[in-house]
Amino acid sequence: MGGGCKPDMDLTNPQEISIGTYYKNVAELEAAIIPAYQAIIGKVQGGYARSLYYELLAPGDDFTHTFKWEPMYQDTYNTPSSDGMALSSWKDFFNGVFAANTALQGIENFTGTIDAGVKNRMLGEAHFLRGLHYMHLCMMFGETVPLIEKPVAGDADYYPTNSTAGKIYARIIDDFKQAAELLPLRSAMYANAAFTGRATKGAAQAYLAKAYMYRPILEAGKTAEFDKARDELKKVIDSKEYRLVDNFRDNSLEATENNAESVFEVQMQNGPGWLGDDMSCSWRWQEIGMYDGTGGAWWNLAPNKKTYNEFEPGDPRKYMTLWCDNGATYTQIDGKVTDYAYWMAHLATNKDFYGTRKYCPDVQTADFDDGINDRLLRYADVLLMYAECLNETGDANGAKPYINMVRARANKVVPTEQPQLWYQHSPGTIPDVDGLLAKDTTINGIRLNNIKNIIQHERYVELCGEYLRYFDLLRWGLADAKWLEPLKALGWTPRATYYPFPQAELDNNKNLKGNDMNR
Incomplete structure (x- = not known):
């Protein structure tokens, strides 16, 4: 067909929903945010509903795969690029990035009538979620994952190249900063019961602090920014929006979800069906x-x-x-x-x-x-991170009260526990920090004779099973190699810091190169 014979056709499908035809009212903007939350659970089963508890727990020195799963690669530091769990997580978190980008564009470009507070809150949620998804991607696959900051507009956008040094870290920091500015406090957000569990100012500030502390993992060769993290955590503490609940066990029960200690948690729902029929539950x-x-x-x-x-x-x-x-x-x-x-x-x-x-x-x-629900960030973690920041910035004595708060709660009687358990009627007996220092005890080869070692121990027991141990050892070890020794004893090498890029993604996108584990 010659150029002069090109038909004048409108190729827009009037039944197709797109960014240009959908985000025309506030309700549709609200709906745009939801998929970014759902991606944390994992519609491809690469989120906290299923795969992540293997991928985040197994590399640590605290959990080991049993005879029931041979072979499991995640704790061998030799995960192949063909691994299905890594692929599922890659898909889910990039789905989350796509959803957050789409929501941001729709909200920013909206020209209708909208309350300024509502608009800011929605923008804050979208920034928070994009930062959270990129933090997971960078923790798992390293900082050379593609940086995608807008919805797909053309064929070229489907084949992004690797990000360059520092770009992902900067994106995460900026997203959490913007979220912290835009989001309301927890008390204001939760005043609407339908918004219980959504991102809040405190969650954004706490994750911003966490990102500063995780910088050695998120930006290769760089040191943690403890001073900046300290200031953000102080804001969370001073807000008086959070407190330690009386019973430690209330942080893992369905009946006590989204309690006063919860800073951010994955909202699980166990509906009818299983094996694909119910995709918002935990296995x-x-x-x-x-x-x-x-x-x-x-x-x-x-x-x-x-x-x-x-x-x-x-x-x-x-x-x-x-x-x-x-x-x-x-x-x-x-x-x-x-x-x-x-x-x-x-x-x-x-x-x-x-x-x-x-x-x-x-x-x-x-x-x-x-x-x-999976409690991704609790106030106990905020207190222990703040204590760590104080210690790392030269205030070891100032760190003690915050560690003591967590240890004192651990000693409380738990009247709701099973009656044969001794602490249902008698308090625990672990000492405060000064008492622990005076004991000068050694646990698992670590002498508890200084604040850093005590923080390491307290994070181990308080947050056990909450997906932090491997990353604690990693971020400490990238600053002081002695903390890598427990991982090296299990076969870890620097090459195995991150999971390999999924081979299916590399096969599909020739512009993308894998990380060290792909070589």
């Missing part, structure tokens, strides 16, 4: 909760002996975190109440590993999944 209890041989649990990943030994005598958190000897009982769906002796009698092997009681119900559910 965590089934896959890494109870021991094998009890109630049909799979027990693919388990806390190891080192984790068991990290808890001090008299620390009730041990029994609220682990399924172990002298701890809680578990009721199977048939009504049979089982205990540690029963689990050991029915366990084929790996009897020196433990179950994960945190986020696991004490009574078996009829479904494989449940609706227990």
Whole structure:
């Protein structure tokens, strides 16, 4: 067909929803944000609903894969680029980036009538979520993942190249900064019950601080910005929006989700169906909760002996975190109440590993999944990060009260616990920081004779199973190599800092080069 014969056709499909035809009112702008939240759960099952608890926990020295999953690559530091879990997470987090970018463009370009506070809140949520998705991508795959800051506009946008040094870190910092400026306080956000669980000013400030502390992971060769992190964490503390709840276990139960200690958590919902019919639920209890041989649990990943030994005598958190000897009982769906002796009698092997009681119900559910939220950032973490920042900026004594707050809560009686557990009626007996220093004890080869080592220990036990241990060791180890020794003993090498880029992505996008694990 010659140029003069080109038909004059309108090729717009009037039934097709697009950015240009959809975001025409405030309700549609609100709806644009939701997919960015859903991507954290993981519609491709690469989020916290399923894959991430393997990918974030297994590389640490605190969890080990059991005989139930051979081979599992995530704790061997030799994950192949063909690994399905890595691909699923890559897809889900980039879906989240796409959703956040789309929401930002729709909100920024909106010309209709909208309340300024509502617009700022929505922009803040979108910036927060883009920063959160990029933080996960950078933690898992390194800073050379593609940097995508706007929705796809043409074919070329489908094939981005690698980001350059420092760009992703700068994007994460800027997104969290903007979110912190735009978002309301938790009390204002949660005044609308429908917004419970959404990002807030405190969440943005806390994640901004966390990003500053994670800089050695997010930007290769750079040091943590403890002074900047300290200032952001102080804002969260001074806001009086958060407090430690009385019962440590309330931070892993479905009935006490989004409590006063919650800074940000993944909102899980256990609806009807499973294996694809219900995509907003958690499989965590089934896959890494109870021991094998009890109630049909799979027990693919388990806390190891080192984790068991990290808890001090008299620390009730041990029994609220682990399924172990002298701890809680578990009721199977048939009504049979089982205990540690029963689990050991029915366990084929790996009897020196433990179950994960945190986020696991004490009574078996009829479904494989449940609706227990993952608490991604708690106020206890804020206090311990602030103590770390104070210590790293020269105020070791100033750090002590914040560590003591967490340790004092650990000692509290938990009246709602199972009645045979001693701390249901008697307090715990772990000492405060000065008492711990005076004891000069050594746990798992670390001498607790200085504030840094005590913070390391306290983060281990307080936040066990909350996806932080590997990244704590990594960020400390990139500044002081001694902290990498526990990982090196398991086979870790610098090459294995991140997961490889998925081979399917490299095959599809010839403009993209993999990281060291792809070579």
